[in-house]
Amino acid sequence: MTISVPSGEEGRLSAQATMQFLSAHRCVRAEGVAERICLPVDADGQGDARFQRAVAEALQHARNRGVAKPIAMGAIPFDLSQPVYLTIPHRYEMSTRETLAAMDALDAQSAPSRPTAPMPALLSAHSVPEAARFKQAVQQVVANFQFSDIRKAVLSRMLELELAAPVDAAQVFARLMAQNSSGYHFRLPLADGAELVGASPELLVRTEGGRLYSNPLAGSAKRQGNAELDFQVSNALLQSGKDGYEHSLVIQDIERVLAPLCRALDVPPQPTLLSTAAMWHLSTRIEGELADPAMTALQLACRLHPTPAVCGYPTRLARKLIELVEPFERGMFSGMVGWCDGEGNGEWAVTIRCGRIQDKRIQLFAGAGIVADSCPESEWAETQAKLQTMLNAVGVTLPPAATTMTTTTVASAAANAVHTQRSEELA
Numbered sequence: 001m002t003i004s005v006p007s008g009e010e011g012r013l014s015a016q017a018t019m020q021f022l023s024a025h026r027c028v029r030a031e032g033v034a035e036r037i038c039l040p041v042d043a044d045g046q047g048d049a050r051f052q053r054a055v056a057e058a059l060q061h062a063r064n065r066g067v068a069k070p071i072a073m074g075a076i077p078f079d080l081s082q083p084v085y086l087t088i089p090h091r092y093e094m095s096t097r098e099t100l101a102a103m104d105a106l107d108a109q110s111a112p113s114r115p116t117a118p119m120p121a122l123l124s125a126h127s128v129p130e131a132a133r134f135k136q137a138v139q140q141v142v143a144n145f146q147f148s149d150i151r152k153a154v155l156s157r158m159l160e161l162e163l164a165a166p167v168d169a170a171q172v173f174a175r176l177m178a179q180n181s182s183g184y185h186f187r188l189p190l191a192d193g194a195e196l197v198g199a200s201p202e203l204l205v206r207t208e209g210g211r212l213y214s215n216p217l218a219g220s221a222k223r224q225g226n227a228e229l230d231f232q233v234s235n236a237l238l239q240s241g242k243d244g245y246e247h248s249l250v251i252q253d254i255e256r257v258l259a260p261l262c263r264a265l266d267v268p269p270q271p272t273l274l275s276t277a278a279m280w281h282l283s284t285r286i287e288g289e290l291a292d293p294a295m296t297a298l299q300l301a302c303r304l305h306p307t308p309a310v311c312g313y314p315t316r317l318a319r320k321l322i323e324l325v326e327p328f329e330r331g332m333f334s335g336m337v338g339w340c341d342g343e344g345n346g347e348w349a350v351t352i353r354c355g356r357i358q359d360k361r362i363q364l365f366a367g368a369g370i371v372a373d374s375c376p377e378s379e380w381a382e383t384q385a386k387l388q389t390m391l392n393a394v395g396v397t398l399p400p401a402a403t404t405m406t407t408t409t410v411a412s413a414a415a416n417a418v419h420t421q422r423s424e425e426l427a
């Protein structure tokens with residue numbers, strides 16, 4: 001299915017379109033800005049009514065200006081008191097992955113796609129916080145559980161990369177698509193001129209015709225190159241008491257939020273496994289029927305966010321703890337990204353496995369859920385493993401233990417190239 005919204009311009013939107021959100025359900029490509037929304041969802045803790053009205057008004061203005069079936073598309077930050085970056089595109093196309101792939105294959109015959117072109121060389125890499133500080137923060141958080149009601153807090157870090165030449169976000173996006181066949185792929189411009197690019201495995205919420213779907217993930221393990229080992233690792237994750245507990249906190253909280261909003265809600269009692277190219281996750285597929293079918297995907301997403309998958313439990317206290325120990329602003333990382341139409345249908349993914357690209361600089365992000373049984377070393381390793389999705393897309397290999405590296409260490413990273421190629425095949 002392809003729905004095009006014409007506004008004078010002809011021709012389909014190509015793989016180079018500046019705004020994209022692609023899922024197994026719908027692929028949306030968009031261009032041009034008819035309206036822009038830069039308010040916070042909830043500036044003062046009083047709720048999102050003003051924000052939701054602004055979105056409805058922007059959709060109406062776009063209709064008045066001739067956009068036939070407008071959608072709102074963009075990203076909402078982790079911190080809901082910070083401005084969102086949503087647009088009502090001038091023109092968009094919706095299709096399935098199959099249709100998109102077939103059309104892109106045709107395009108590629110006339111203009112070859114770019115996933116195989118070389119990426120600029122890495123000049124430096126710097127983790128905020130560095131390994132020792134991150135592990136110390138894990139210890140602080142675990143210690144805090146003894147003296148507070150907090151049961152889980154998600155700690156994250158940022159990896160800042162500097163490359164030798166400007167990075168082409170379209171190319172990184174093409175590489176992400178080539179290396180990760182499923183999930184939620186996104187590429188969006190941000191207010192400051194940077195671009196947000198990622199391949200998230202996690203669905204915050206999707207609604208269609210009064211039904212809702214959510215697929216929270218929590219509890220993770222790194223994929224292994226050897227098939228037998230990979231199976232063992234996935235099995236251990238499924239049996240792990242620590243990961244099961246971490247996951248159950250997320251599911252219980254999502255059920256608490258959704259139950260009063262649904263006529264029927266199906267929450268499977270046990271998680272299953274979901275794999276990406278780099279990771280295994282515990283996953284629960286939730287489905288429900290909305291009590292009020294007029295409730296929009298964006299309203300639901302704002303009710304659910306931040307789930308304990310990216311923040312912790314209980315939410316408010318976990319957020320305070322994160323603010324105390326995390327030494328950087330998350331920005332759009334661990335917020336939500338997606339789209340919503342005028343009827344309230346839409347799809348919002350959790351903004352993880354992503355990066356912020358600005359000229360020669362890229363910031364990558366990854367977090368891990370900390371519970372009482374967490375071990376600092378393994379939580380650090382989990383963030384390393386999660387970063388691999390974007391590192392592969394950017395074509396960067398870090399020496400295994402590196403958290404900070406400058407041009408002098410780049411040569412030793414090059415020596416790892418053979419190893420990388422293998423892990424790229426896997427990832």
Ligand SMILES: C=C(O[C@@H]1C=C(C(=O)O)C=C[C@H]1O)C(=O)O
Nearest residue numbers: 218219220309352366367368369
């Ligand atoms: C925060 C991230 O991932 C989240 C945390 C997970 C975990 O702690 O196991 C798993 C999936 C996500 O909900 C990330 O990928 O950066």
